Amino acid sequence: MxxxxxxxxxxxxxxxxxxxxxxxxxxxxxxxxxxxxxxxxxxxxxxxxxxxxxRQPGQQLSESAGLMYNFSVPDVDEEYKRLTDAGLDVIVPLEDHPWGDRGFAIQDPNGIALYIYSDKEPSEEFKRYYK
Structure with missing residues (x-):
């Protein structure tokens, strides 16, 4: 396909x-x-x-539990400040992650987790997993 x-x-x-x-x-x-x-x-x-x-009879609403949209951004620290200054609640703290990003998460009006991150060098432990 x-x-x-x-x-x-x-x-x-x-x-x-x-x-x-x-x-x-x-x-x-x-x-x-x-x-x-x-x-x-x-x-x-x-x-x-x-x-x-x-729109269809019996069509169910989507479930947000466990759903996460990932947003890659140039400067995660800038986005963290902008979104928290705007009053949005952080559900995952801003942190560096060994798999190769720095990120945090908020939620949209549906309860969908929105992970906002910038790439960074992964630790030696995780470098081997990249293709």
Whole structure:
């Protein structure tokens, strides 16, 4: 299979709130919004998320437990300061990790964990796992 792109669509009753959150805090660009479905673009056109309200009978809402979106940024310390200064609660503290990043996490309006990180040199222990 040749895949042109891949993105995640999250089914929620909070489509508008989700859209506004990602625009305000992550600079998302709305590329499609019909009210019940919104497509958000981050940075280049290959980074997108979608949020939609249920449309089919019996369609379930997505579960946020265990779900994490990863955002690679140029300066994680700058983003940590900006987002905490804006009043967002940190659910994973800002730390250096031996596998090769420095990061922290917050949550979006749906309870999805958002891991924000910058790459750094991995420890010797983890270098062998990179391909």
């Amino acid at each position: 040749k895949v042109n792109s891949l993105s995640a669509a999250f089914t929620t009753q909070r489509v508008e709130e989700s859209r506004d959150f990602y625009i305000e805090y992550f600079g998302a660009k709305v590329t499609f919004d019909c009210g019940w479905y919104v497509n958000l673009q981050f940075g280049d056109e290959s980074s997108t998320l979608q949020f939609m309200s249920p």
